[in-house]
Amino acid sequence: MSEAKIQRPLSPHLQVYKLPLTALMSISHRITGVGLITGTLLVTAFLVAAASGESQYDYVMGLATSLPGKIVLFLWSAGLYFHMCNGVRHMFWDIGKNFKKTDANRSNYYVLIGAFTLTVLTWVTVCGRLAG
Amino acid sequence: MSGHKNSEFVAPLKTAKGHGSAHEGAEHWLQQKITALAQIPLVLWLIYSIIGLQGASYAEFTAWMGQPVNAILMIILISSVMLHAKLGAQVVVEDYISCGCLKMAKLIGMKIFFYGMAVACIFSVLKIAFIAGI
Ligand code: HEM
Numbered sequence: 435m436s437e438a439k440i441q442r443p444l445s446p447h448l449q450v451y452k453l454p455l456t457a458l459m460s461i462s463h464r465i466t467g468v469g470l471i472t473g474t475l476l477v478t479a480f481l482v483a484a485a486s487g488e489s490q491y492d493y494v495m496g497l498a499t500s501l502p503g504k505i506v507l508f509l510w511s512a513g514l515y516f517h518m519c520n521g522v523r524h525m526f527w528d529i530g531k532n533f534k535k536t537d538a539n540r541s542n543y544y545v546l547i548g549a550f551t552l553t554v555l556t557w558v559t560v561c562g563r564l565a566g
Numbered sequence: 567m568s569g570h571k572n573s574e575f576v577a578p579l580k581t582a583k584g585h586g587s588a589h590e591g592a593e594h595w596l597q598q599k600i601t602a603l604a605q606i607p608l609v610l611w612l613i614y615s616i617i618g619l620q621g622a623s624y625a626e627f628t629a630w631m632g633q634p635v636n637a638i639l640m641i642i643l644i645s646s647v648m649l650h651a652k653l654g655a656q657v658v659v660e661d662y663i664s665c666g667c668l669k670m671a672k673l674i675g676m677k678i679f680f681y682g683m684a685v686a687c688i689f690s691v692l693k694i695a696f697i698a699g700i
Contacts, residue, residue: 467654474647478683478690485690488624499621511613518609521602528599559617 455542459520466517473510512553519548594653601650608643632698637691644687652680 453461483494497503523541526532532541615636619627631637655676663669 464658467651468658471651471655474651474683478687481687481690481694484624484627485693491624491627495621495627507616514609514613518606522606525599525602556613556617560620563617563620 456538459542459545463517463520463524466513466520469513470510470517473514476506476510508553508557511556512549515552515556516545516549519545519552594656597649598653601646601653604646605643605650608639608646611639612643628694628698631691631694632696634695637695640691641688644684644691648680648684648687652676655680 480494480498483490498507523532523545526541532538615630619630622630631640656673659669659672659676663672
């Protein structure tokens with residue numbers, strides 16, 4: 435009985451397992467997806483304000499270009515790029531590609547490098563425009 | 567689907583309809599992927615546009631939205647994102663909420679929430695586009 439217990443494979447339990455990178459990436463897809471819904475809510479608020487008139491537009495544009503606004507926009511862009519790049523990986527998996535464990539481990543880095551590069555490129559462009 | 571082990575027992579109609587054992591779900595999956603794919607170029611275009619519109623005046627912003635190509639792409643993007651997010655949020659709710667009645671209420675509430683946001687966005691885009699230049 436006790437021997438059978440020892441040999442029985444354990445199912446992963448979140449509280450005792452150190453999450454491998456692939457698992458962290460997986461839950462991050464969900465977290466960014468839900469986070470992006472908040473982003474969509476903000477876009478909706480911006481559009482409705484802009485449709486309401488010039489003073490409302492000036493108010494939300496003021497919020498968007500303030501420092502807290504920029505921080506929110508930065509988080510939004512980084513989350514969106516991560517979700518997008520990881521989404522592309524999801525679609526490769528869906529057509530049966532890159533399914534091996536070694537492939538998944540490698541594509542973790544493709545996704546992270548892609549999201550990082552796009553975020554940096556975006557904000558370098560933003561700073562470039564602000565500077566001149 | 568066609569590689570089903572007991573394919574001799576499965577009528578071709580089942581494969582053609584693309585329904586799994588739950589009789590639904592394939593459509594959900596397909597819509598999630600179609601919207602995901604469509605959003606890649608659209609999201610890149612949106613971010614590029616937002617960078618150009620940083621600190622734009624009201625007149626500049628409405629003029630931008632008044633361009634048919636911009637208003638049309640915005641509406642397509644909004645429609646895609648709202649469907650994608652509704653399908654996505656539905657899966658998250660289904661995964662974490664087990665009480666049946668609460669789940670139903672959440673799913674209905676979510677539908678209203680996302681369709682409501684879509685209507686608000688599309689109306690706003692059209693209004694801004696139509697007042698541009700007046
Ligand atoms: C930029 C383009 C985007 C791509 C390529 C993309 C891709 C994907 C894919 C492939 C999935 C399914 C993952 C799976 O099969 O489990 C997914 C899920 C999801 N997406 Fe997106 N997405 C994009 C943008 C967005 C946006 C803008 C939002 C929010 C408004 C969003 C919200 C979600 C949510 C909530 C889920 C469900 C997450 C889950 O089931 O854990 N996505 N996305």
